[in-house]
Amino acid sequence: MSEHFMSSSDLLALWLDGKLTPEQRAEFEQRCASDSAFAAQVETANWARQQAEDFVAAPVPNWQRENTFIEHNTSRWWQSPVWSWTSMAASAFAVMLVVSGVQFRYTDQGLVVSNQPAISEQQIDALVDKKISAATSAQQQSMQLALQQYSNALNEQQSERNLELTRYLLNSSRQERKEDFAELIQFINQQRQDDQFFFARQINQLQQQMYAQPDESVLPQTQE
Amino acid sequence: MVFKKSDEQLIAAALKGHKKAWLNLVKRYEQGLFNYAQRMTGNQDDALDLLQEVFMAVFRNLPTFRGDASFKSWLYRIAHYRCMEFYRRKRQHLDLDEADEPVCAQPCPEQRHGEQQQNKQLAQAMQQLPFAQKAVVELKFFGQFTFEEIAEQLDISTNTAKSRLYAALEKLRTLMEVEYV
Numbered sequence: 001m002s003e004h005f006m007s008s009s010d011l012l013a014l015w016l017d018g019k020l021t022p023e024q025r026a027e028f029e030q031r032c033a034s035d036s037a038f039a040a041q042v043e044t045a046n047w048a049r050q051q052a053e054d055f056v057a058a059p060v061p062n063w064q065r066e067n068t069f070i071e072h073n074t075s076r077w078w079q080s081p082v083w084s085w086t087s088m089a090a091s092a093f094a095v096m097l098v099v100s101g102v103q104f105r106y107t108d109q110g111l112v113v114s115n116q117p118a119i120s121e122q123q124i125d126a127l128v129d130k131k132i133s134a135a136t137s138a139q140q141q142s143m144q145l146a147l148q149q150y151s152n153a154l155n156e157q158q159s160e161r162n163l164e165l166t167r168y169l170l171n172s173s174r175q176e177r178k179e180d181f182a183e184l185i186q187f188i189n190q191q192r193q194d195d196q197f198f199f200a201r202q203i204n205q206l207q208q209q210m211y212a213q214p215d216e217s218v219l220p221q222t223q224e
Numbered sequence: 225m226v227f228k229k230s231d232e233q234l235i236a237a238a239l240k241g242h243k244k245a246w247l248n249l250v251k252r253y254e255q256g257l258f259n260y261a262q263r264m265t266g267n268q269d270d271a272l273d274l275l276q277e278v279f280m281a282v283f284r285n286l287p288t289f290r291g292d293a294s295f296k297s298w299l300y301r302i303a304h305y306r307c308m309e310f311y312r313r314k315r316q317h318l319d320l321d322e323a324d325e326p327v328c329a330q331p332c333p334e335q336r337h338g339e340q341q342q343n344k345q346l347a348q349a350m351q352q353l354p355f356a357q358k359a360v361v362e363l364k365f366f367g368q369f370t371f372e373e374i375a376e377q378l379d380i381s382t383n384t385a386k387s388r389l390y391a392a393l394e395k396l397r398t399l400m401e402v403e404y405v
Contacts, residue, residue, distance in 0.1 A: 013386050017370045041390065044397040051346035052365035060258045063272055065250050068279040069243050 008038045016045060231295040239286060250279055253299055260300070263362055264307050266351045274310055278303045293376065300367060301377040304359055311355055349399045357392035360385055 011028050014020050020028055032039045105112045119127075229237075229248070237245030257278060261271035281302050289298055346365070350358050363374045371389075375382045 009383075009386055009390065012390070013371055013382075016364065016389075040397060041393055044393045044400070047400070048346055048361065048365050048393065048396060052368075055259075055344075055347065055366065057255050057259045058262060058268075060254050060275075061268070061272060063276060065247055065254070065279075066243070068250060068276060068283050069238075069246050070280075070283060071241065071243070 008035065008041075012038070012041060012045065015042070016049075232291060235286060235289060235295065238283075246283065253296065254279075257299065257303060260303060260362060260366065261307070263347050263350055263366065264355075264358060265310065270310065274303075274306060277310075278306045281306060293373075297369070297373055297377055300363065300369075304363075304377060307359070308355070345400070346396075349396050352399055353392050353395060357388050357395070360388040361392045361396075364389055 006024070006027065008031060011020075011024065011031060014024055015028055032042055101115045103114055105114070229245075231249065231252075234245045234249040234252075238249060254275065258271055258275050261274040261278070262268060265271050265274060278299070282299060285302065289295065293301075346361075350361055353361065359378060360374060363369045363377065364371075367374075369377070371382045371385050375385045378385065380388075
């Protein structure tokens, strides 16, 4: 029964929120029928709701949506401002070291920091001269060594060529002598063969003469 | 099938610096917000300015969004504050301190252009309402929020929201009766 005492304001609010129970809905309809002021309020609300539902939304003109995005949350660790401060501090420190002439030296006793020059200009000049002379002598030595190597190589090459020439001459002379001896032997053999033919023919002639004059003791005539 | 990313997913991506996610979120709500701003200001240029201001404010405050209420409620809450700020500036600018409420008595030319009278009556009549009543009408009928949500967005009690709406309805009814006499 308590719902019957619900105020018009609450009833209308529930109706507008769409939260009326069946009993409340019945009460709402009854209130509309009996209360003209309430009914007029409902009618206006209904008209407004209908107007809103029928409202055709206007298209959005072109606008700069990108301007609403601010890229400040996307910084990475290497983009941190700490690094710029660190680099500036390091630069200031380096400038201070240069201006104050601080030098770092590593000696047997360890790392030494001082603002005095480690060596004088004369020592620097001596060191430079020493370095230059050492470099010059080293260059000369290297050049001499290269020249020596070149000379040795030339001598070796010349010796090889002489040896090859000697071998060639020996081989060629040996071959020529061999050919000469072969020709000589061939000639002697030819001569011996001719002599054999000659003596064979002499013997044959003598034999024929002996057969032709068997009683004559004829001594073989000597060849004139 | 196209899967639509939720507001929370787009917000999380935008907070990580993904511009595209933020622009998708903007495009999702820009039309409703633009029409809200146009109804509240009665002027397209002002509505566009307000639209940009609201989204910039939303982006700045995005890390503070905890998801207790819906993103839409939070967005319209910010829009309401920006709208109030807009009215305050406009009042100072036009020196309308003596005026009861800064209303647009006549629709602006660009507003009249292309209007469909059938569904613009309420929007036009709203321009006659005080700002506080107009905001409640806007959120109730166009935003379709409940009275509890409206009260939360406007930082008022539920009963105040109801009374403002009923007062606005009464005035609207009077205006409509005058219109059709």
